[in-house]
Amino acid sequence: MDYRNFEGYPDPTCCEALSRIELEEKKALRAFRPIVYVCSPYTGNIQKNVEAARRYCRFVVDQGYIPIAPHLLFPQFLDDSDPTERKLGLFFGNALMSKCAEVWVFGNRISRGMTTEIKHARWKGYRLRYFTENLKEV
Numbered sequence: 001m002d003y004r005n006f007e008g009y010p011d012p013t014c015c016e017a018l019s020r021i022e023l024e025e026k027k028a029l030r031a032f033r034p035i036v037y038v039c040s041p042y043t044g045n046i047q048k049n050v051e052a053a054r055r056y057c058r059f060v061v062d063q064g065y066i067p068i069a070p071h072l073l074f075p076q077f078l079d080d081s082d083p084t085e086r087k088l089g090l091f092f093g094n095a096l097m098s099k100c101a102e103v104w105v106f107g108n109r110i111s112r113g114m115t116t117e118i119k120h121a122r123w124k125g126y127r128l129r130y131f132t133e134n135l136k137e138v
Contacts, residue, residue: 038053038057038069
């Protein structure tokens with residue numbers, strides 16, 4: 001970083017302050033972020049539910065965590081209408097859930113798949129947090 005100001009004069013105080021800000025920004029990018037399992041509806045109005053899940057994931061990021069939303073990933077290559085593939089997707093989701101610090105449940109409706117995920121989280125003793133569709137914790 002250049003230690004001179006815009007007029008070309010040495011300005012070590014400003015340079016030191018800017019260097020510290022830059023260092024703090026780099027630290028923030030490398031900071032530890034726990035992983036959160038995002039549990040929200042997929043079936044029903046899929047387009048609306050996918051948009052909501054994306055919004056929930058953004059909320060998780062803004063709260064300082066890393067979101068994992070299997071229902072945004074697995075339907076890309078698994079057929080949710082096929083019972084065998086749906087079961088496989090839920091199994092994959094449970095495997096990912098085991099890597100998460102918390103499970104965050106979003107929305108005002110608990111779907112059948114969400115019920116399965118919540119039961120699994122309780123059985124394993126994972127921390128559950130509940131949020132409305134408007135991102136308010138309840």
